[in-house]
Amino acid sequence: MPDISTSLGIIGYPISHSISPIFQQAGINHNNFNETYKSYEVHPDQLKDFMLRVRKTKMIGLNVTVPHKTSVISYLDDVDEWAVRAGAVNTIVRNGDVLKGYNTDGFGFMEGLYRNTNVSIDSINVLILGAGGSARAVLLSLMDAGAKSICIANRTLSKAELLKTECENNVTAVDVVATEDPKFVSYVENAGLIINCTTIGMKNTEGKLPFTSENIREDTILYDLVYNPLRTLMLNEGEKVNCTRIGGIDMLVYQGVKSFELWFESKAPVEIMLRAAKSVVL
Numbered sequence: 650m651p652d653i654s655t656s657l658g659i660i661g662y663p664i665s666h667s668i669s670p671i672f673q674q675a676g677i678n679h680n681n682f683n684e685t686y687k688s689y690e691v692h693p694d695q696l697k698d699f700m701l702r703v704r705k706t707k708m709i710g711l712n713v714t715v716p717h718k719t720s721v722i723s724y725l726d727d728v729d730e731w732a733v734r735a736g737a738v739n740t741i742v743r744n745g746d747v748l749k750g751y752n753t754d755g756f757g758f759m760e761g762l763y764r765n766t767n768v769s770i771d772s773i774n775v776l777i778l779g780a781g782g783s784a785r786a787v788l789l790s791l792m793d794a795g796a797k798s799i800c801i802a803n804r805t806l807s808k809a810e811l812l813k814t815e816c817e818n819n820v821t822a823v824d825v826v827a828t829e830d831p832k833f834v835s836y837v838e839n840a841g842l843i844i845n846c847t848t849i850g851m852k853n854t855e856g857k858l859p860f861t862s863e864n865i866r867e868d869t870i871l872y873d874l875v876y877n878p879l880r881t882l883m884l885n886e887g888e889k890v891n892c893t894r895i896g897g898i899d900m901l902v903y904q905g906v907k908s909f910e911l912w913f914e915s916k917a918p919v920e921i922m923l924r925a926a927k928s929v930v931l
């Protein structure tokens with residue numbers, strides 16, 4: 650079990666790949682805060698003990714990543730409403746003896762979208778590829794933003810169906826399709842925004858993109874949550890038709906920006922944090 654030696658950090662398992670310490674520390678240093686942020690590798694079996702130890706320290710807060718985003722909720726005193734809907738916490742803030750959980754992934758996703766495009770979510774068809782934890786945060790954010798129509802496409806159809814059932818509202822028409830279904834390609838061709846919420850294209854990970862540049866319209870926006878490498882399989886396909894492309898590094902940094910602002914209750918130096926993150930991802 651790692652010793653707690655900093656006032657901020659990120660927990661996950663494994664955690665060596667995380668670049669949060671790089672861009673969070675860059676932001677902390679830029680703002681002249683006398684705090685340190687580091688990663689803590691916490692095995693699922695150690696989570697309870699680690700969180701008990703956090704209570705005994707003066708830690709300001711934590712980021713939480715895979716596989717603890719849901720299980721950590723049992724060790725918190727309070728959970729923000731949006732994190733309850735997302736069923737996951739990625740940020741913990743201490744206030745006295747109270748540990749409160751938040752989820753800033755949805756904010757990070759929308760900020761990445763709005764800072765890079767002028768898209769009107771209520772007038773396009775959205776295609777979400779994937780039905781895991783990040784797809785859920787993306788789906789909820791887009792529904793909150795008033796999306797007109799969203800299709801969830803996944804390798805395992807039952808997971809897409811479950812996600813749809815759990816998140817449905819009265820505003821957004823949600824459809825589901827299996828990526829191997831011949832109908833899937835028509836969803837790609839009709840989408841104004843396609844978001845990859847799968848691990849396809851991630852470094853050292855297997856998986857084939859279920860469509861090619863031939864299916865992508867020039868006016869479609871491609872948004873890949875994968876950020877390592879910066880040029881992913883999906884973004885490479887988009888480059889061939891020169892459509893608008895957004896990489897996952899933006900979402901990663903903006904979710905961290907929101908965490909930073911929850912901890913310090915002051916503006917985060919966004920550009921400094923973005924530059925620090927991009928400098929370490931090839």
Ligand code: NAP
Nearest residue numbers: 779780781782783804805846847848855856874897900901
């Ligand atoms: P997750 O909950 O484990 O979901 C994984 C998804 O990927 C599932 O839909 C799964 O399909 C699909 N998948 C996995 N391997 C596949 C393959 N070989 N072929 C087709 N589909 C496959 O993961 P997550 O937490 O949502 O994360 C997904 C990706 O988003 C990761 O690359 C992660 O790094 C990235 N992410 C980025 C940010 C950011 O800030 N940029 C934030 C969160 C996540 P099945 O249901 O069929 O298994």
